Amino acid sequence: MAEPVIHHRTPQYRKIFEQATGRLKRVFMTQGPVYTITGSGTSAMEASLVNFHSAGDEVLVLEAGKFGERFTHLAKAYGLKVTVLKAPYGDVVEPEEVKAALKKNPLIRAVCSQLCETSTAALHDVKEIAKVVQQSSALLIVDAISGLGADRLETDAWGVDLVVTASQKALMLPPGLAFISVSEKAQARMKAARLPKFYLNLALYEKGMPDWDTPFTSALTLVIGLNKALEMIEAEGLESVFKRCQLLGEFTRAKLKSLGLELFSKAPSATVSAASVPAGINGEEIVKIMRDQKGVSIAGGQGEMKGKIIRIAHMGAITKKDLEEGLVLLEETLNEMKVKGAK
Ligand SMILES: *Cc1c(COP(=O)(O)O)cnc(C)c1O
Secondary structure (H helix, E strand, O other), rough: OOOOOOOOOHHHHHHHHHHHHHHHHHOOOOOOOEEEEEEEHHHHHHHHHEEEEEEEHHHHHOOOOOHHHHHOOOOOOOOOOEEEEEOOOOOOOOHHHHHHHHHHHOOOEEEEEEOOOOOOEEEEEEHHHHHHHHHHOEEEEEHHHOOOEEEOOHHHHHHOOOOEEEEOOOOOOOOOOHHHEEEEHHHHEEEEOOOOOOOHHHHHHHHHHHHOOOOOOOOOHHHHHHHHHHHHHHHHHHHHHHHHHHHHHOOOOOHHHOOOEEEEOOOOOOOOEEHHOOOOOOOOHHHHHHHHHHOOOOOOOOOOOOEEEEEEEEOOOOOHHHHHHHHHHHHHHHHHHHHOOOO
């Protein structure tokens, strides 16, 4: 990525893009097309709605946290009719609830879920949800922005129609790329979808594919990095990557518990873990001290969870050593805060 920037409409670049896309499909576990968009993850979430729907279409959104809520905001912004299945933060929506909602309203055209709801560290049972959605005419849209490449997601085998991810989480890259896979069931819907779109019109991306061309300027520096990151995943083996992230998650949660912290998520994920902050301590303060005084980046809560939880990632390039050292410093931080009279 540090090499001089080449032109994106050249044979050299097309070759890299072709190779990266082939590797990407293997991580998505799909034989179908995967499109690369220059944009953050949300651009692919938006693409998953605008390319497959018309105004007034009904969608079912599984809301288990902030990113589930984002699907609702997005769908409403485009005039879709949204039914929400809400789970308390830390919990997930069960496949049975999805089944009942689809039965109650056969007009539902799509079901939107997260794989890992990163804001709460809760993992949806996408495999079982897919079984339920496949029995209906609805599409299953899965935001796997944090989870893809950490938590298992078998796009084709499970029958997930649209999978969305981005460069900056388990794919170990800087932010700036978003990706979306499209099933045959979803492809059949594209032509009839009337929602407005231009930059995110996947038909344009599809058109360029045979020549490994992109409709708009590719963030080729990131794609060069993507090709390398995916090569690393390939060298380790996708199954080993899943296993590693799972074990690191178990390690992290055991350590958090040993520090006397209560785990926040009822459905643990291999991507990220969260713990409730002890009474009388401000979680934002923990994050700040860790960052400014200890040199360790952890995350706090978002929205309603602000100050109440801390989150530790174990996907992507994060190593056991990072976690061991970081958790020692977390312990130190908590002890210092308690001594000082926490605020
Ligand atoms: C990080 C994340 C997003 C945010 O995407 P942007 O890249 O900020 O647009 C959306 N959904 C999930 C589940 C995430 O983890």
